[in-house]
Amino acid sequence: MNDQQKCPVTVLTGFLGSGKTSLVNALIRSDRARRFAVIVNEFGALGVDGGLIASSQDDVIQLSNGCLCCNVRGDLIETCARLATRRAEFDWLLIETSGLADPAPVAQSFLIGDGPAEAFRLDGIVCLADAVHIRGQIAREEIALRQIALADRLILTKTDLVPPGETDGLLADLRRLNPQADFLTSSADSPSHRHLTGLEAWQIGGLPARIRYAPPPRHDAGIVSLSFRYARAFDFTAFSRLIRRLMAVSGEDLLRIKGVLWLEGEDRKFAFHGVQGLAEGDVVGPWPKGPRESLIVFIGRNLDRPALEAGLADCLV
Ligand SMILES: Nc1nc2c(ncn2[C@@H]2O[C@H](COP(=O)(O)OP(=O)(O)OP(=O)(O)O)[C@@H](O)[C@H]2O)c(=O)[nH]1
Numbered sequence: 001m002n003d004q005q006k007c008p009v010t011v012l013t014g015f016l017g018s019g020k021t022s023l024v025n026a027l028i029r030s031d032r033a034r035r036f037a038v039i040v041n042e043f044g045a046l047g048v049d050g051g052l053i054a055s056s057q058d059d060v061i062q063l064s065n066g067c068l069c070c071n072v073r074g075d076l077i078e079t080c081a082r083l084a085t086r087r088a089e090f091d092w093l094l095i096e097t098s099g100l101a102d103p104a105p106v107a108q109s110f111l112i113g114d115g116p117a118e119a120f121r122l123d124g125i126v127c128l129a130d131a132v133h134i135r136g137q138i139a140r141e142e143i144a145l146r147q148i149a150l151a152d153r154l155i156l157t158k159t160d161l162v163p164p165g166e167t168d169g170l171l172a173d174l175r176r177l178n179p180q181a182d183f184l185t186s187s188a189d190s191p192s193h194r195h196l197t198g199l200e201a202w203q204i205g206g207l208p209a210r211i212r213y214a215p216p217p218r219h220d221a222g223i224v225s226l227s228f229r230y231a232r233a234f235d236f237t238a239f240s241r242l243i244r245r246l247m248a249v250s251g252e253d254l255l256r257i258k259g260v261l262w263l264e265g266e267d268r269k270f271a272f273h274g275v276q277g278l279a280e281g282d283v284v285g286p287w288p289k290g291p292r293e294s295l296i297v298f299i300g301r302n303l304d305r306p307a308l309e310a311g312l313a314d315c316l317v
Pocket residue numbers: 014015016017018019020021022023049098099157158159160161186187188189256258272273274275280
């Protein structure tokens with residue numbers, strides 16, 4: 001198969017909560033001309049993002065309980081082999097890596113060897129950087145820096161949440177870390193989903209130097225993901241109070257909270273997100289038929305499972 005016959009692949013990276021699922025959703029909803037297959041990778045044992053992607057379930061494949069760059073890389077290769085047999089059903093493969101994944105080994109799977117590279121070709125690595133948090137993330141988290149350094153395109157997200165004058169300075173900082181990438185901005189009112197595809201960044205053969213010589217990925221062993229599942233409804237006020245308190249006391253240790261809740265008195269699913277100090281939530285649509293289930297994921301350091309469990313139990317109706 002020549003390169004033009006192979007299915008193009010976007011590897012979407014960016015630290016926890018940078019807006020990856022939001023842009024994947026915006027792209028799938030708006031681009032009716034193309035059919036997407038989506039692989040979503042989550043660090044924790046329970047996946048939230050897959051259920052929040054606006055596609056028919058068949059096209060969204062969730063690979064949870066590890067990062068695509070290491071312990072679920074074999075799953076990625078197997079999944080691509082299965083997708084290759086359904087090639088006629090989609091035009092583009094989007095891979096949303098976990099916020100803690102190194103994009104290099106994922107991208108490499110599509111460049112060399114006799115596995116996924118036989119049926120897929122890498123279009124580009126797109127990295128999202130959260131305008132509110134990126135400076136702190138770069139300072140503290142080596143993987144955030146690495147994700148930026150490896151990108152073909154960098155999208156500074158959530159620019160609606162920072163003062164207008166700050167965007168240029170942030171872009172200049174990012175450009176210093178990766179002068180080869182192209183740079184875009186994205187905000188709630190003007191999302192840059194159309195720029196996730198069509199990079200053609202890997203058309204001219206060979207591995208770019210920044211991937212070939214990149215040191216091996218390193219995960220911070222201190223970062224853990226704790227997942228909780230409940231077949232009962234939550235009290236919204238108690239849950240909001242708990243999340244506010246956790247964010248205040250855990251500070252920078254609590255990197256990410258997300259989930260889908262069954263709320264007492266609400267017929268629709270309620271999805272919520274917390275990224276360090278910021279949290280928000282909204283109803284996102286009907287529950288599928290069958291029993292309802294609330295799913296909550298915390299990612300961070302020094303997380304106290306019994307305390308979280310007790311706090312959540314107090315919010316159940
Ligand atoms: N104000 C604003 N909020 C945004 C924007 N993009 C994403 N968000 C919010 O940021 C939160 C995290 O967004 P997600 O799309 O789930 O981020 P993610 O990168 O998929 O998160 P992980 O999978 O946990 O790494 C959600 O509450 C989004 O609604 C944006 O451009 N502006």
